[in-house]
Amino acid sequence: MTTDGIDAANKKITNVAAGTAALAALHPLDFDPDDKWDFAVGYGNYRDANSVAVGAFYRPDEAKMNSGRMGIPVRPLFYVIIEVWKKPMVLSV
Structure with missing residues (x-):
């Protein structure tokens, strides 16, 4: 592999790592029955x-x-589509 090829591969790896860090920074807020939408922006380096x-x-x-x-x-394009659900809590009295 040539030096140019190694440099190009390293650049791709750093771009992927920065994109992954930015996606990992996104977190929703706790559930609010009056405001069901959350929006977030994250930065990665x-x-x-x-x-x-x-x-x-x-x-x-x-x-x-x-x-x-x-x-x-x-x-490179990074995107994630997720659906999450949890089992409802059953409280016994």
Whole structure:
């Protein structure tokens, strides 16, 4: 592998790492029955690469959450679509 090839591979790795860090920074707030949408922006950096990610989270109720997230810049394109649900709690009295 030539030096140019190694440099190109290193650049791709740093871009991927920065994008991954930006996506990992996105977190929704706790469930609020009066405000079911959350929006988030995250920033990631690795070595000389920077990335921003945006995300939207929708919680129809306490047990479910849908989200979509995307990293910017779009090269390489990072996106995640997630649906999460938890088993309802059963309280015995």
